[in-house]
Amino acid sequence: MISHNPSVSTQTIPQQNQHTKSKKNFNNCNIHKLLSKIHTHDFFPNIKITPVPHIFSSLGLITNFSPQYTMEIDDILQDFEQQARAPPIKRDADLNQQLVAAMLNERMAPELLPYKTELMDRVLTEIQQQQQLLLDSYEYGDSNAEAGVISSDFKLQLMIIETDIERIAYLLRLYIRTRLAKIDSFTIYYINESAGEGSSGGIALLSPAERLYMHKHFKILTQLYNTSFLGKLPSFLQLLDDTTGGETMIATPNLDQPVFIRVVCDEPIVLTMDGDDELTLTKNGIYVVRYRLIKLYVQIGDIVLI
DSSP: OOOOOTTSOGGGOGGGHHHHHHHHHHHHHHHHHHHTTGGGGGGOTTSOOOOSTTHHHHHTOOSOOOTTTHHHHHHHHHHHHHHHTSOOOOOOTTHHHHHHHHHHHHHHOSSOOOOOHHHHHHHHHHHHHHHHHHHHHHHHHHHHTTTTOSOTTHHHHHHHHHHHHHHHHHHHHHHHHHHHHHHHHTHHHHHHHTTTHHHHOSOOSSOHHHHHHHHHHHHHHHHHHHHHTGGGSOGGGOOSSOOGGGOOOSOOOOTTOEEEEEEOSSSOEEEEOSTTOEEEEOTTOEEEEEHHHHHHHHHHTSEEEO
């Protein structure tokens, strides 16, 4: 390492110039690579990485840089500060709350709710960006561990970010598995409900992957039933969607199931009960009602299930 004593002239150590230049370019390259990724960290507000000139010192990344190339690092950080002063990209601060609310609504509702296409795309994009940040950070840490520029807390901070990513991924898996369980229980019903969705242009009940899963599941189920017992019955008894005789063989969700709800809209909601009775729902109030009565309010976001 180059001496910090200003009385030592650089001309007295010409043999170290090439080594110092190489080390300088190597560290600057890694720092520039990490700076290009650090802005994605705002998805996890609990893990604070502050974009200020001493950002890498706070992370423990720079501990023993010599004065001869500190100016180069300051130039990089100054450029980063100038870019940070530009208008930031607008992101919803409650992205995590939206995901939790969507998961709870799906789990508590007796029927399949419309697929949250925009929310799922945004969450998946943020997770991919954070995973790329972790990959680059781990590569930087492994390549510079022996150089003494990585603090003992560096990997701990990355582990905390990784844990937060796993938490978000768990919520996503729970949301998808809940929807698949409902598709398995009411396959024929949702095949009929989703018919013509692609041409209607409205809010999609199923994602393209869910629709593909549903039709493949129904095909496998039909083949199993025909091989096991339906093939041995008369043809008029082999229909899985028979509705003759006033009875239907299609299993449907129970929309009269009671659910716990919380009102989140400012305006009161008046529900018409059996007969002439009315129930007024106020903001932040918690109630138990039949799902059929508040179905539309759940879909527009005025009521959340708990």
